[in-house]
Amino acid sequence: MGDIFLKKDHLDMLLDLKSLYWAERLSMKMLRYFYVASHSQNLTQAAERLHISKSPLSAQMRELEAILSVELFNREQRSIQLTAAGVLLRQECQSIFEVIERSVNKVTQFERETQGHLRFGIVSSIFWAGFGYACQQLKKQYPKIQFEFIELSPQRQKVALFNNEIDIGFVRYADTLNITPLESCDLYCESMSIALPDKHRLCRRKQLCLSDLANEQFVMMSQKNSASALLVVEHCIKEGFIPHIIQEVVEPMTLMNVIENHEGISIVPNSFSRQSWKHIRFVELKQHIPANICAVYHPQKITEDKQALIQSLNVFMNAAPRSIPS
Structure with missing residues (x-):
């Protein structure tokens, strides 16, 4: 009985916020302002990063110091210089933010999973490789799960995985390089x-080397959004030339339309040839440049059920029809 009363007293003490004199005065906004300021050269720069004016930021920092009864900044310097207490608070802020993020992510993820709701981050071109067929089969296998598809660039998918905005991302091989602590699987x-206009002088060849394309004009996916485009450029450089890129686009459909208008060639995943293009021919590339479709996930958030779901997608995608009727 004594232990029960001790635990109750301890809980009452934790819930009694009045015993913590700073509890109603110290806010997350105040800590965030301090954290941004602690990583800035001066308060002007910090205010710009926070999209506020300098005066309220300065007032918040003085109030924070008053609440904690410590000096956080050495004000004898023009640039921001933290005191020893300021350095310690910056370290503690990082820990506080990480704990809160983990806790919020656990709650939101738990809510989605208990309601049978999964969110997938996707790039549109994966549907040309049978992803749509695979998803149809997946819905039959998991009829109680609601699947939500969110089109995001590969880089945005990585951020969304960390922020718990999606459960699994789907990208091309090049976008799975150097993604630690995230993991991926094929x-x-x-x-x-190689995708060429049907009137191009090389379109009748059965196979081409990258070096055969040294003098060609290229249309490519935006290198900001697609690591695959960067991978193609790297392979071209290895073959001794820098591709002459006349246009970069964001959407794969736009890329193919530009090629159909005889305004350049491109290097694209083989699955693009499954679609019906009236004025585009595809030629085998001698060099192997991988374009695998991969699942990307956070290892700490992947469950056995999600792993089984990914394995099912793998089976269904490889069983999808190789040709898609026009």
Whole structure:
């Protein structure tokens, strides 16, 4: 009985916020302002990063010091210089933010999973490789789960995984390089081929080397959004030339439309050839440039059920029809 009363007293003490004199005065906004300021050269720069004016930021920092009864900044310097207490608070802020983020993520993820709701981050081109067929089969296998598809660039998917905005991301091979602590696995393996206008002098060749394209004009996916485009450029450089890129686009459909208008060539995943393009020919590329479709996830948030779901997608994508009727 004594232990029960001790635990109750301890809980009452934790819930009695009045015993913590700073509890109603110290806010997350105040700590966030301090954290941004502690990583800035001066308060003007910090205010710009926070999208506020300098005066309220300065007032918040003085109030924070008053609440904690410590000096956080050495005001004898023009640039921001933290005191020893300021350095310690910056370290503690990092820990506080991480704990809160983990806690919020656990709650939101728990709510989605208990309601049978999964969110997938996708890039549109994966549907040309049979992802749509695979999802149809997946819905039959998991009829109680609601699947939500959110189109995001590969870089945005990585951020969304950390922020718990999506459960699994789906990207191309190049976007899985150097993604620690995230992990990935292959769903569907394919390589790149060459897409040319049907009147191009090389369109009748059965196979081409990258060096055969040294004098060609290229249309590519935006290198800001697509690591695959960067991978193609790197392979071209290895072959001794820098591709002459006349246009970069964001959407794969736009890329193919530009090629159909005879305004350049491109190096694209083989699965692009499954679609019906009236004025585009595809030629095998001698060099192997991987364009695999991969699942990306956070290892701490992946469950056995999600792993089984990814394995099912792998099976379904490789069983999808190789040709898609027009």
